[in-house]
Each structure stands twice: as C-alpha cells, then as structure tokens.
Amino acid sequence: MDDTKLLVKQSQQGNTRAFEQLVNMYQDRIYTLSCQLTGNRADAEDLAQNVFIKAYRSLPSFRNEADFGTWLYRIAVNLSINEKRKRRPDVYLDNPVQTREGEMPRMVASDTDSPEDAYEKKEFRSMIREALEELSAEHKAVLVLREIQGYSYDEIAVMLDCSLGTIKSRINRARQTLKKEITKLASKNGIPISRKSKVESPKSMT
Amino acid sequence: MNCKQVKNLIPDWLDGEIEASVAKTIEDHLFHCESCREEAAFWQAAGAALREDFGDLKAPEGFAKAVLTKLPERQNSGWHVIAARWRRGMAAAATLLLVSAGAATGYFQWGINAAPQVVNTDPPSIIATNPNNNTEVEPNQQPNDPEVQTGVDDPAKTGPQQGENNEQDPADPGLEGNSTGKAIDMGEAELMNTGKDRVVERTLVRMKVDDFDAVREQTLEYINEAEAGYEVIASEDVETGSQESLKIVVDNSRFETLLENLSGLGQVVTTESSKTSIADEYNKNVEQVRSLKNQFEASTDANEREQLQVKITGIMSQLKAWDQESKKKTIILLLEN
Numbered sequence: 177m178d179d180t181k182l183l184v185k186q187s188q189q190g191n192t193r194a195f196e197q198l199v200n201m202y203q204d205r206i207y208t209l210s211c212q213l214t215g216n217r218a219d220a221e222d223l224a225q226n227v228f229i230k231a232y233r234s235l236p237s238f239r240n241e242a243d244f245g246t247w248l249y250r251i252a253v254n255l256s257i258n259e260k261r262k263r264r265p266d267v268y269l270d271n272p273v274q275t276r277e278g279e280m281p282r283m284v285a286s287d288t289d290s291p292e293d294a295y296e297k298k299e300f301r302s303m304i305r306e307a308l309e310e311l312s313a314e315h316k317a318v319l320v321l322r323e324i325q326g327y328s329y330d331e332i333a334v335m336l337d338c339s340l341g342t343i344k345s346r347i348n349r350a351r352q353t354l355k356k357e358i359t360k361l362a363s364k365n366g367i368p369i370s371r372k373s374k375v376e377s378p379k380s381m382t
Numbered sequence: 383m384n385c386k387q388v389k390n391l392i393p394d395w396l397d398g399e400i401e402a403s404v405a406k407t408i409e410d411h412l413f414h415c416e417s418c419r420e421e422a423a424f425w426q427a428a429g430a431a432l433r434e435d436f437g438d439l440k441a442p443e444g445f446a447k448a449v450l451t452k453l454p455e456r457q458n459s460g461w462h463v464i465a466a467r468w469r470r471g472m473a474a475a476a477t478l479l480l481v482s483a484g485a486a487t488g489y490f491q492w493g494i495n496a497a498p499q500v501v502n503t504d505p506p507s508i509i510a511t512n513p514n515n516n517t518e519v520e521p522n523q524q525p526n527d528p529e530v531q532t533g534v535d536d537p538a539k540t541g542p543q544q545g546e547n548n549e550q551d552p553a554d555p556g557l558e559g560n561s562t563g564k565a566i567d568m569g570e571a572e573l574m575n576t577g578k579d580r581v582v583e584r585t586l587v588r589m590k591v592d593d594f595d596a597v598r599e600q601t602l603e604y605i606n607e608a609e610a611g612y613e614v615i616a617s618e619d620v621e622t623g624s625q626e627s628l629k630i631v632v633d634n635s636r637f638e639t640l641l642e643n644l645s646g647l648g649q650v651v652t653t654e655s656s657k658t659s660i661a662d663e664y665n666k667n668v669e670q671v672r673s674l675k676n677q678f679e680a681s682t683d684a685n686e687r688e689q690l691q692v693k694i695t696g697i698m699s700q701l702k703a704w705d706q707e708s709k710k711k712t713i714i715l716l717l718e719n
Contacts, residue, residue, distance in 0.1 A: 192450065192453065195450075195453075196446055196450055199445075199446040199449050199450070200446050203441035203445050203446060204438065204439065204440050204441050206441070207439055207440070207441035207442070207445070208438055208439040211439055218685075218686075218689050221442060221445070224441065224445070225445070225448060225449050225452065228449045229449065229452055229453060229454075232453050232454070233454060297431075300427065300431055301431040301434065304428055304431040304432055305431075305432075308432070319432075322397070323428075323429045323432050323433065324432050324433055328397075328399070329397075329399055344394075347393075348390075348393075348394075351393050351425075354428070355424075358428070
C-alpha cells in the first residue's frame with residue numbers, strides 16, 4: 177500500500193497524526209488551488225482549511241481506491257462554488273511570494289521584453305485576472321482547472337462528476353464570458369488586446 | 383469552415399482537444415486568416431497570463447496546525463458518546479442555540495469544538511439507574527459525501543474560534559476594542575501561559591422530565607442562584623418527545639449545591655464525571671495567537687492587519703473561555719421527556 181493510501185486508512189481509523197501528515201502533504205497544492213479559485217490569499221486560506229476539515233469529516237465515505245488528491249480538489253471546487261464571495265480580489269498579485277526561505281519578488285517580464293512590452297504584459301495580466309473574478313464560481317472553477325491546473329476535459333469531467341459534454345459547454349461559455357469581460361475592461365482602460373505574436377500550434381505546446 | 387466557427391474552436395484546438403481532421407482544417411484556415419490568428423494569439427496569451435500569476439504557492443506557516451485545532455471531536459470516549467448521540471440527531475436543527483431567558487445574567491459563547499485529550503487513566507464512572515440506558519459506541523461520523531454541496535456546513539464546529547460574534551458577560555470588560563496593538567496586561571499574560579496545566583472537570587447529568595417549561599424555569603433559577611453561566615448546546619422537538627442540552631459552568635464552591643438542585647428536577651438516568659486536560663489544544667492556540675501577533679506587528683497592510691486582528695481576537699476569546707472553564711466546574715445537563 178503506498179504512503180498516501182496508508183495514511184488515509186489510518187486517518188479513517190481515527191489516527192489524527194496520520195491526518196496531520198496528509199495535510200502537510202497536500203497543503204501547498206490545495207492552498208495554491210484555493211488562491212486560484214478565490215483570487216485572494218485571505219479567502220484562500222479559509223477555503224483551504226475548510227477543504228481539509230470537510231475531508232476529515234467525510235473520511236468514512238471516501239473509497240481508498242480513489243485518488244485522495246483528486247478528491248480534495250473536488251471538495252475545494254464544490255466549497256468555492258457554495259461559498260459566498262467575501263472579499264475583494266487581490267487584483268495586483270505583485271506582492272512578493274511568501275516562501276519558507278524568504279521573500280521572492282515576482283517576475284514581471286522577461287529580460288528580452290522592451291519596457292513597452294513589459295508594461296503591456298503586466299496590464300494584460302491584470303485585466304485577465306480582473307475579468308476572471310467577474311465570472312460565476314462554476315465558470316471560474318472550470319477555467320482554473322483547465323487553464324491553470326492543466327487538467328484535460330475528461331479529467332475535469334471525472335473530478336466534478338459531470339458528463340464530458342457538460343464540461344465542454346461550460347468551459348466554452350466560461351471562455352466567451354471571459355473574453356467579453358476582457359473586451360469591456362480593455363476598452364475602458366484603453367489597452368489593446370489584439371496581439372501580433374506568432375501562434376504556436378498545439379503540438380509544440382507542453 | 384467560416385471564421386466564427388473557427389474562432390469558437392480555437393481554445394479547444396489550443397488545448398489539444400480537437401480531433402486530427404478538424405484540427406487540420408483549423409490550421410489551414412489560420413494560415414490564411416489574420417483575424418483568426420489574432421484570436422488564437424489572444425487565447426494563448428490569456429492562458430499564459432493566468433498561469434504566470436499562479437505559480438506554485440506555499441501554504442502559510444502553521445497551516446496544518448490550524449487545521450488540526452478545528453477538526454471536530456472524535457467521539458470515542460465515554461461521556462462524549464451520549465452527548466454525541468443527541469448531537470447527531472439534531473441534523474436539521476441548529477446545533478448551537480443561545481437562549482435569551484429573561485432572568486439570565488449573561489452567557490458566554492464557548493467553543494464546544496475543543497478536542498480534549500483524556501488524561502485521566504481511570505475510566506469515567508457511570509452510574510446507570512435506568513436499565514435501558516443506551517451507551518453503545520455508535521459510528522461517530524455522519525456520512526458526508528463531498529459531492530453533496532453543503533459548503534461550510536455546521537458552522538458551530540468550524541466557526542467559533544475565528545472571531546464570530548462572541549457574546550461576552552456584560553460584567554466582563556472582555557476583549558472588544560482591542561483593535562490597535564496594546565501592551566500585554568496581567569490578564570493576558572496569564573492567558574498566554576502555556577506552563578499551566580489546564581484541566582476541565584465535567585459532569586454529565588441525563589434526566590427525564592415531565593414538564594419542560596417548568597423545569598427550564600427552575601433550572602434557570604438554580605443557575606442564577608449559583609451565579610453560574612450557561613449555554614444551550616442543543617434543543618430538539620420530535621414527535622416522541624423533546625430533548626435539550628445545557629452546558630453550565632459554575633464556581634467550585636457552588637458546584638455541589640447546584641448539582642444537587644438540578645438532580646432533583648427530574649428522574650436522573652445517568653450521571654458521569656470526567657476530567658480532561660485541554661492543555662494541548664490550549665497551548666496550540668497560544669502558539670497560533672503568538673504567531674499571528676508577530677505577523678500583525680510585521681505587517682504594514684491595513685487590510686491584512688484587520689484580518690489578523692479579527693483572528694487574534696477570536697482565539698483570545700476562546701482561550702479566555704477555556705481558561706475560565708478550567709478554573710470552574712462544568713455540568714452538562716441533558717433533559718428529555
């Protein structure tokens with residue numbers, strides 16, 4: 177039995193130390209996902225904690241053949257959809273990333289960007305983030321899972337217990353809404369969104 | 383395929399989710415169409431922008447510990463089973479009710495969320511007078527399917543420590559208004575003392591009563607007489623009868639009298655005592671508050687400070703409540719008819 181499955185089994189039997197280990201193992205991933213789902217650190221921390229609390233109580237109904245991480249993700253998404261939005265999002269994520277070693281300033285642009293390009297990139301990023309926050313929780317969740325976490329449509333369907341068709345159309349609608357929001361923001365702020373960069377075909381994308 | 387159709391498919395195509403023949407059609411179209419190429423470039427940039435912001439983040443310091451202090455109790459020690467049986471039955475009803483009775487002198491919001499370690503090696507003594515008394519160990523968790531979207535359920539179990547409205551004894555100056563960094567006063571120093579052994583003595587009394595209203599009234603009178611504090615833990619009316627649970631905290635000197643008085647109100651089914659040390663949980667929370675205070679001092683962001691202060695205040699209230707509880711005696715009164 178691999179480590180995770182063993183810890184899950186022990187947790188199910190009431191071993192809180194084992195559960196603590198599971199929390200340690202998954203906390204970074206769940207916290208990261210929570211940041212992506214909520215858009216700000218304070219809500220993310222609450223959400224992440226609630227994920228583990230909910231998981232703890234639901235341990236008896238968890239089938240250990242399934243993947244524990246995926247299950248946590250599902251809890252996170254469901255909780256984020258059900259929670260009312262509490263705080264304004266941190267639109268500008270230029271705050272330094274908190275790591276255990278120390279603080280790391282966020283990279284704004286690569287060395288090869290001209291100042292104009294760098295500025296445009298930053299503005300674009302802010303707009304994308306802002307637009308994302310305007311989406312409904314369901315739409316935001318599927319985009320997060322697809323665009324940021326990189327799950328395939330099939331994987332998302334399994335994770336959220338929906339049909340593939342439902343996921344496809346949900347992602348499609350989410351994207352349309354996102355594009356609409358960005359266009360709105362762009363015209364409001366006078367930022368161009370058409371980019372003349374080269375398009376890479378999917379085969380060359382990781 | 384026209385532009386509108388292609389544009390619609392571009393994100394899926396970028397995702398690699400389009401079958402080969404259709405993908406070929408799209409690529410051919412893009413070769414010739416500037417507008418659609420721009421669309422594709424947009425989606426690529428959008429995806430990249432999202433991923434860039436959200437790299438791998440680390441959970442904040444002390445995260446795991448914070449989670450552990452909030453986990454619901456594992457009901458596997460004697461007296462918890464009885465109380466738990468009732469709590470489980472309260473599924474639909476609120477699990478934490480504050481009853482405002484006319485004569486009450488004030489009540490505390492006490493986190494019932496403590497997960498004390500049973501320190502006492504003697505098994506709790508059970509004096510059963512009713513042969514039908516059910517003390518079997520029952521499964522201690524409600525099956526809670528994560529697919530059932532209930533969000534943050536059972537606020538009583540996950541809420542109290544985080545600064546939710548803490549009703550304080552009006553006679554007690556309390557911790558409100560502590561919004562700017564203040565010097566540590568004597569009371570606070572005592573609260574933050576982790577060297578103290580904090581033991582909570584609880585007595586569970588389960589009683590059958592005839593007239594709930596009369597008994598409630600009388601109970602409150604006794605409580606007031608003893609200058610005790612109380613809190614309604616649960617209250618339920620079902621077809622077969624009613625159940626109510628009260629948590630009463632009383633000074634050591636008044637304990638015996640109060641217990642005697644309460645026992646006279648109905649037919650006592652069970653009495654059980656236990657001593658549990660809450661030092662572990664208590665000290666965990668002290669560490670947490672210390673760490674939060676450091677963060678508070680270090681922070682220059684007004685929003686962050688505000689949020690930290692809320693958390694700090696919440697935990698300090700919890701510590702205060704636990705400190706009080708460890709200096710007095712607790713009676714859990716289960717009434718049923």
